Amino acid sequence: MLEFDPVNHQMTTLRSFDELKLGEVFVIPSRTVTEAHFSLFQALSGDNHPIHYDREYCKRQGHRDLLAHGFQVIAFTAAGAGQFPHVLGDSLVGFIEQSSKFLKGVFPGDTLHPKLTVIDLKRQRTTGVITMHSTVHNQHGELVLEGEHKYLVRL
DSSP: OOOOOGGGOOSSOOOOGGGOOTTOEEEOOOEEOOHHHHHHHHHHHOOOOGGGTOHHHHHHTTOSSOOOOHHHHHHTTOGGGSSHHHHHGGGEEEEEEEEEEEOSOOOTTOEEEEEEEEEEEEEOSSEEEEEEEEEEEOTTSOEEEEEEEEEEEEO
């Protein structure tokens, strides 16, 4: 009988920095944004601006409903929600940089489809930096967010 080794209990096949390819896509599962997400984000961030939590205020500002905070939308691009960090395993050191552009509003009931695409691989002496283009589309196919993530990995 083979003994169980938790180190070998992996979600996917491990790959090294050098095995990644430019243009490689890592899809993050889609999610429908709910009012619970708004409440939890407010509790976490402490942001209590009425544009995120007061429907009547939002209507007076010309929005159809509560408007998601930009950082709340960025959270849907968390690489850990998909396969990317599992592919790298223990070689992943950390998430080192992020930038985003918010192109359309996100409202309760919208379904978001995040994706990360490898756009640059910079080899250093003992580490590498992986740059990913991040996108989030809504259920209508509209691009609501785009940006970049950078990750540091051990070679």
